[in-house]
Amino acid sequence: MAQYERYIRPKVAFFDFTSCEGCQLTVLDSLQTSPELLDMIEIVEFREAMSERSNEYQIAFVEGSCTRPADEERLKTIRSTASLVIALGACAHLGGINAIKNLRPLPEVRADVYGDKADWYDTYAARPISAVIDIDGFIPGCPIDRDEFIRVVKMLLQGRQPIIPDHPLCIECKLKENVCLYLRGKICLGPIVRAGCGAICPTYGDGCEGCRGLITNPNLDSMKMVLEEHGLSFEEVEQKLSMFMAYQTAGIKSEAEGATS
Amino acid sequence: MSYKIMPKSALNDWVQHLRQKFTIVAPKPKHGQFVFGEVTDASEFALDYPSTVLPPKKYLVPTQEELLSYSLDGSHFEMRTEPVPTVVLGVHTCDLHGIKLLDRIFSQGYTDTHYKTRRNSLYLVSYECFEPCTEHSFCRSMGTLSATDTFDLHIINLGEDFAFEIGTQKGESLLEGFQSIFNVTEVDIERINTVHQEKWQRFPYRLDFDVTELAELLTNSYTSTYWDELGDICLGCGMCTQVCPTCYCFDIHDEVDLTLDGGHRVRTWDSCQIRMFATVAGGHNFRAEQAARQRHRFMRKGKYQEDAYGLVGCTGCGRCAQACLVDITPVKTFNELYKRRNNIAEKETEAK
């Protein structure tokens, strides 16, 4: 069990690798809704927000996946400077869909992306930053959840290892009293995906695509059966599941590339 | 038993009358199903509704409930449960049974004042079912199809009129001062008896045996291989426990303010179906297999709760059956265990 230090107004830096920077926008958003945050941490590097740079920081939030050897060097520098390195968002946490520009995980966008399978192999395999350096925690999601970001910052300030839920999304979805999408003729990966986003996609009527990654020990066989029973072909099931299982190996190029965030 | 009569046409006036003093919650439509939620007008809710996604227990143990707030130096604690008086309209009788069980659980031993405070400020107005609410319900088998107690007022739909059965003084007070309330006539009593009698034939028994045999069946089925079969297909998604009116397991965690000066102790619903539920620090899990978790769930429903609190832990509401994506249901499970036990018993007698 790692010992975490308690920090008083630590210097915090944000770094972006291959990503849409949507997670950093969520951070900006949370700074606006919870300005007290700036009394608790001092942000020394944040490309989205400021130009001033510093080489001294205790906590580094890293957004985006590692896609080039040059990234590895940068990551190692960050690791050696920061006491705590936290992966920010699905790209850094899982390898992620590193070119999606959307702030919300829209299934349509992903379907488009997946139509373009050839690109998997053309692109340098994206990897989670944990494949390159040790990390002290992660904030999952595409993009991250604002409340969860604040919760993690608080835990870090308290000297705690960030606690991220590891139970299925359905639990959260039911607490929201959503009518299950399966009863509405749609499909959803909720039973095997990590909760913590407030089941935002089902709440808005879209099936969960799994941007927060799998829970530990998911019953994949049973999930596949359910998906097939609900009309997905074998290939579609594999595609649906590889959406996040392939995070480790595939770099995905988005159609939406070029859109500015 | 004392009854009052109200013409159906007066329902909205009654709701408006109650709103002067109470928050009113009732079944509201949502994406083809119903959920209990606040209403301001009779047009917003239905009394003839299939079943709500979550049972009304959410008003007694909220999905997320702040138990305490405190300052981090321990100099100040405050209990935060200050419920507003609320009338729950349209509680089904199976859900009454669920609440009755919760009442016993939360008052045993050290009383749960959070529950008690909420319970005292809740006015339960139940509603008689005349038809099975969904294809999944099996209330008849579980003996939860009539309102015997726990309600403050119980509504029986008589076509043009509603009959109110008065359960408590609290219930009576809901009718006080409202004009369109009439005394029952003999004809009304007759009508009440008729609708009661006629309803039963519409409800099939769905268990293949009598519910009084359930606890013993489960005891004898503890080592059944059927649990492994359930464990193989169960997704561990926890929906079945979240929607259940008699599940009440909870987690407690602390949250701090951003300034790290104060904090809150929060209770949230938990589920014995998730992996971490019985895991202790160091990683040892006392129910490591999903099969053991499913068995625990059904043991609670069919045996443990009855042994401990004298009420069977399943109301037959069918919510879990509707929710489960792999069709694990109490009816199927209990009947299958019954069948297997009989097969074993038969083999044993043959062998003798």
Add this chain to the structure above:
Amino acid sequence: MKTLTEVVTKSPSIYQPVPARIVSIEELTETEKLFTVALPGGLSLHHSPGQFLQISVLGIGEAPISISSSPSRSYGTFELCVRRVGDLTTALHNLKRGDIIGVRGPFGRGFPVGRLRGKDLIFVAGGLGLAPLRSLIYEVLDQRGNYGQLSVLYGSRCPSDLLFKDELAEWEKRDDMTLSITVDHPDETWFGEVGLVLNLFDDIYPNPRNAVAVVVGPPVMYPSVIERLLSLQIPEGSIWLSFERRMKCGVGRCGHCQLNHIYTCREGPSFSYSEIKDLEEAL
């Protein structure tokens, strides 16, 4: 004197802890610390050995911790021996003398002190199991005449993990008890027994009709130790165990500690072997 239980049950919420002050902290090993805690003015703990408290670090959370001191030695304070394993226990370890923790309890059924009277006692501790047993050991030592022989068998991972080293040395010197210790992984400083706690049974010859055993250790230890005790003809009802489970409420409600139909926090954490031997989720 008012007891903590009275205060906790009369407070607006059973989940509300009473603030208590850490008066000293002793580092027992690299991962275990002994906290001496004082209740606020005039409150007494009034516990029995084997009971536990729900300990809060405000802003972090709560966890069940056994009371390691004996009721016979309270002096207005009590002791908790805490192993740093995770979130809350790390936060506890980071506290300093004078800091406030929250306390609820004492909860549960402790060891059957009454039934131990006049009996020959075999206490078996594995690792951190010595923490709750220490409470019982002092209860016995402080009223030595009420009990028969006392043998304490203690197994630890390695010499540096031994808890309460000074006290072990004192117990070793006493002639009204025997203490045997074994470690799994010896180092160059270790000249004692090596191996499982089971080995220590070779030196004791209890009279089964008058012996009671109390066993506290990690789950893996129980089956083999119980088997050994049974082979020594100790009756099932005279073998007592204490169980660790996840516990959130401490009052038989949250469901986490349930072992078959039994709530460990309320009916336990100590059980006789005869009470739980048929329960699959016990051992």
